[in-house]
Amino acid sequence: MMKYHVLTLFPEMIEQGLSSSIIGRATEKGLLQVEAINIRDYSTNKHHKVDDYPYGGGAGMVMQAGPVYDAYEDLVQKLGKKPRVIYLTPQGKVFNQKMAEEFAKEEDLVFLCGHYEGIDERVLERIVTDYVSIGDYVLTGGELPSMVMIDCISRLVPGVLNNDVSADIESFHDNLLEYPQYTRPDTFLGMKVPDVLLSGNHGKIEQWRREQSIKRTLERRPDLLEDANLSKKELEYLKRLQQEKEK
Numbered sequence: 001m002m003k004y005h006v007l008t009l010f011p012e013m014i015e016q017g018l019s020s021s022i023i024g025r026a027t028e029k030g031l032l033q034v035e036a037i038n039i040r041d042y043s044t045n046k047h048h049k050v051d052d053y054p055y056g057g058g059a060g061m062v063m064q065a066g067p068v069y070d071a072y073e074d075l076v077q078k079l080g081k082k083p084r085v086i087y088l089t090p091q092g093k094v095f096n097q098k099m100a101e102e103f104a105k106e107e108d109l110v111f112l113c114g115h116y117e118g119i120d121e122r123v124l125e126r127i128v129t130d131y132v133s134i135g136d137y138v139l140t141g142g143e144l145p146s147m148v149m150i151d152c153i154s155r156l157v158p159g160v161l162n163n164d165v166s167a168d169i170e171s172f173h174d175n176l177l178e179y180p181q182y183t184r185p186d187t188f189l190g191m192k193v194p195d196v197l198l199s200g201n202h203g204k205i206e207q208w209r210r211e212q213s214i215k216r217t218l219e220r221r222p223d224l225l226e227d228a229n230l231s232k233k234e235l236e237y238l239k240r241l242q243q244e245k246e247k
């Protein structure tokens, strides 16, 4: 069972965002547990304030160290161990499938969501083990990024996907994008499903899908191909595609 503990000022975002579809069902089945901890509950201020002006001036507000630290300490007490703490920040390492595979090995993961201009550096220095960004752009808070990560990591938890093999052949596995998918009807707006998929020849279908993956990766994400795991035959296919492209 994978347990997520999200430290946030907006627990309802997390609760609502992760309660439906595949993640919601996996939680009901007891494969996952999502706990949203309201940092505001740890404010010692009588108005439950959790932010203040930045030292040195400048725009915006900064989340104070105290409530974040107390929320974390309370959690560590309850767990009886120090879990990994991920701070969602545009200054972190950009999240990818490999990192998801690594995080999926943990039993407990803490996500710390910032808001406003961010969080007082001192508490980050004390509790954060991983700084993670979901991309080179700035959002208003860490809630959506933590949900993105939780969604992605949860798909790798055994039993969450009905079809256990599907995570293995998807985009980014082997550093290739997935081949195109089709379902009924076999003709749509005059466009037919590729014949090979109706042939029933599994060897041919497999080969076609691999080639489509390579072709698609070359067209859309050529940067991935550098680390792709290709057979000699597939490398030759890739070379032919590259030569055609240059013509």
Ligand code: SAM
Pocket: 087, 088, 089, 090, 091, 112, 113, 114, 115, 116, 117, 118, 119, 132, 133, 134, 135, 136, 137, 138, 139, 140, 141, 142, 143, 145
């Ligand atoms: N002043 C901060 C900076 O320049 O690094 C940005 C603060 S941002 C407006 C508020 C919060 O949103 C951050 O503390 C972080 O938790 C979250 N956030 C924003 N963009 C993000 C991204 N690309 N990935 C992960 N978290 C992000």
